[in-house]
Amino acid sequence: MAALWKAYQRLMTRHPWKVQIFTAGTLVGAGDVISQQLVERRGLAGHNSRRTLKMMTVGFCFVGPVIGGWYQVLDRLVPAKTKAAALQKMLLDQCGFAPCFLGCFLAVVGVLNSLSVEENWKKIKRDYKDTLITNYYIWPAVQVVNFYFVPLYYRLAVVQCVAIFFNSYLSWKTNQL
Numbered sequence: 001m002a003a004l005w006k007a008y009q010r011l012m013t014r015h016p017w018k019v020q021i022f023t024a025g026t027l028v029g030a031g032d033v034i035s036q037q038l039v040e041r042r043g044l045a046g047h048n049s050r051r052t053l054k055m056m057t058v059g060f061c062f063v064g065p066v067i068g069g070w071y072q073v074l075d076r077l078v079p080a081k082t083k084a085a086a087l088q089k090m091l092l093d094q095c096g097f098a099p100c101f102l103g104c105f106l107a108v109v110g111v112l113n114s115l116s117v118e119e120n121w122k123k124i125k126r127d128y129k130d131t132l133i134t135n136y137y138i139w140p141a142v143q144v145v146n147f148y149f150v151p152l153y154y155r156l157a158v159v160q161c162v163a164i165f166f167n168s169y170l171s172w173k174t175n176q177l
Helices: 002-014 016-039 049-077 083-112 117-149 152-174
Strands: none
Touching: 002 016, 002 152, 016 049, 016 152, 049 083, 049 152, 083 117, 083 152, 117 152
16 A cells, blocks of 8 residues: 555656546546445446446546646645635635535536536526535535645645545435436
8 A cells, every 4th residue: 555655646746737637537436436336326237337437527627627726726825834824725715616616516517417508507506505515514624634734736636535425425416317
């Protein structure tokens, strides 16, 4: 396990952006597998591989780049590394970024699920509030710790490890048609 961690660190040093995006896509996909197997109890025969690939695509093309970019912007907006700065970053993240990000996430998954504009809007109106409230149960504490203790290039990986469970919830929520 130590050798795997060292290899990951080397890759993060050489290719931080690519590794962050790969990590996000992989862990969003893992969240979907957990959702289908443990939450929905589909079993291997009933597993929807196409859905898992869609969710991985969302991770690779949307979650990884958007959150990775946001963390870079946030570090420029609040460059300090104090407890107060971590709290300030969390407030910006949860009050400004999270509501927009979750709305966009729901819209992107709706498009990938071939929903019409009207169906997608109806689904967003139905699911957005619950998704945002669930977000607030999990992320404020995680983000304060993340912003205070974790170096910038590891933040997305830390968040995505915690997010495996939130990704499972998001996969379940966004794929209820």
